[in-house]
Amino acid sequence: MTDRLSLDEVRHVAKLARLRLTDEQLQQYRGQLSTILDHIAKLEALDVEGVEPMAHPGDLTNRLDADEVGAMLDLEQVLSIAPATESQFLAVPKVLTDEEGS
Amino acid sequence: MSPDAEGDSPATLRSIAGTIRERAITARAVVEGYLNRIEKLDEQLHCFHETCAGHALAAAEAIDEQLDLDQDVGPLAGVPVAIKDNLATDFGHTTCGSRILEAFKSPYTGTAVQRLVDAGAVILGKTNCDEFAMGSSTEHCAFGPTRNPWDPERVPGGSSGGSAAAVAAGLCPAALGSDTGGSTRQPAAFCGVVGVKPSYGRVSRYGLVAFGSSLDQIGTIGRTVEDAAVLLGVIAGADPRDSTCSDAEVPDYLKLINETPPNLRIGVPRQYLSDDNAPEVNEAIERAVNLYKALGAEIVDIDLPLTDYGIATYYVIAPAEASSNLARYDGIRYGRRAELEKGEDLYDLYARSRAEGFGPEVRRRIMLGTYALSAGYYDAYYKRALQVRRLIKQEMDQAFEKCDALLGPTAPTPAFAIGEKVDPLSMYLCDVYTTAANIAGICAVSLPCGYAEAGETRLPIGLQIQCRAFDEATMFRVARMFEANTKYSGTRPPAL
DSSP states (O other): OOOSSOHHHHHHHHHHTTOOOOHHHHHHHHHHHHHHHHHHGGGGGSOOTTOOOOOSSSOOOOOOOOSOOOOOOOHHHHHHTSSOEETTEEOOOOOSOGGGTO | OOTTOTTSOOOOHHHHHHHHHTTSSOHHHHHHHHHHHHHHHHHHHOOEEEEOHHHHHHHHHHHHHHHHTTOOOOTTTTOEEEEETTBOOSSSOOOTTOGGGTTOOOSSOOHHHHHHHHTTOEEEEEEOOSGGGOOSSSTTOTTOOOOBTTBTTBOOOSSSHHHHHHHHTTSSSEEEEEESSSTTHHHHHHHTSEEEEOOTTSBOOTTBOOSSTTTOEEEEEESSHHHHHHHHHHHBSOOTTOTTSOOOOOOOTTTTTTSOOTTOEEEEEGGGGOTTSOHHHHHHHHHHHHHHHHTTOEEEEEOOGGGGGHHHHHHHHHHHHHHHHGGGOSSSSSSOOOOOOTTOOHHHHHHHHHHHHSOHHHHHHHHHHHHHHSTTTTIIIIIHHHHHHHHHHHHHHHHHHHOSEEEEESSSSSOOBTTOOOSHHHHHGGGTTTHHHHHHTOEEEEEEEEEEEETTEEEEEEEEEEEOTTOHHHHHHHHHHHHHTSSOTTOOOTTO
16 A cells, blocks of 8 residues: 555545545545555656646537527426425525524 | 347347338337346346336337338337436436435436437336446446356446446347446447447437546447447437537448448557457457458558556546536435434535445545545646646547557456456556547447457457547448458357
8 A cells, every 4th residue: 555645635535525434434545546646646757848738529619509498397307306305495404503693 | 030039140220120110020029028038137147227118118019009000110110229327318217326326217318318219219228337337347336236148257347337238148139338438348348249439529418427528428339330330320419408519410320331441541559469468359459450451451550658648647537527527416406315413414414425325436536536636736637637638639640640440459358257356446457448539539449359268158359449530430331341251249148
């Protein structure tokens, strides 16, 4: 196992990614991700000075459509796939806490 | 010839559709034949996550009724097709092989599947895949692995392993998969069938659950080059619902498919015949090169030194895009939501729903992508990978100035054993020859080109042919040349 990543870094990434992982999982990912990053480090050997990053293949540009109302899903369909609803709303836990002045 | 009879020489899509149109057999009987075969064989192989028997039989009966009334039916009328379970269908489930979407039913059908249905195809069911198409073995499916019909102790490849294995086992005549870094071609190679990765923008991605949006394409899988081309002809072409889908005209792929392209130059990148490949793989590719030479093609030596950097580039870009795309699974609007304990808040809901819903490989890739995009690392990883991406594209462009098609193996080895690749990086390295086509946006096909002996059985080897972006017509013709002069395509695994 390499130590390219510290456990704290892995914990931070898990937080950014919104993944609640156990300490055991964090340890495991630390080793696996370090090995993968070691392989990825071979890109450092290439000279990329002045090379335009390529986010996308092909020469496609933004395409604008006319501002017209088209077919869309109806409310019932959308609500039917949600895990929790209240009347015509998606239900979520309380977002603002008391300290934030709910 | 009955298309469903076991042991018979398997029928092509055109012959199945023709037999139904001529009323020699009903669409219902054809569908029943395949459903029976699935019933008999799929308990062991586990190609399907779910069959849609009621839906399929009703669709087949509707085709038969249209034929009774002499109504116009589509070119694929009555032809059964299986669909990878990361393609949205408004019937059955769309799980992507993930617990987080275990109960998810899509409210709509994606463009490619709808075009199949509009052409008269009958959707048999949804096939297994690695979770969110992340994997090369279909072992990362939350609902259990698919087995290779040539040897059930081995993987079918992935991530479209269910689709490829189903076609190989004769559980369906053709199937759709998806290909982000080889996910249609590599399972096609492992299962001895034909798998196509179309050029980026050739097929609408509307209704394909996003993994790596600049890499993903829906692919076709068939027993023969012609079948894979027929399916692509139906699903390809402009779609207002996907702004990355090209308006370029879709040629009739069958029109010249049996003709050798004039002045054909076949490029053989020396990096593709690496000593790291299984010896049988290199032998099969060398035989293929010799066949093209004997058929009059000019063989061109090609140097692609960046081949060795493909995996490193891909495993930054794909996870980065995945970490962004998979942020939508938050337990709020659809998908699995964790049960909260007292005192837990919205953050806990996100973090627990996602940790409980995603499997180990998906979590790993989300972490990798999140890290590559995070403050302080973006330039070192993501930006650099995008720069190397351009270098790889330029290298491919230069190669296509010297040749019309690049030949090589689809994968370095034949199918490996279930459970063999424990280390994630060793699994990633299976994609060494397939990621370049996605990185550069070109088209590629894998077709069977030989076998490796493995104990009691033999395992198929895949030949990959890569062509310029939007030159699928040449790709199919080059593939068909090999197929027409060999006997590999359409061969069923001996036990089936």
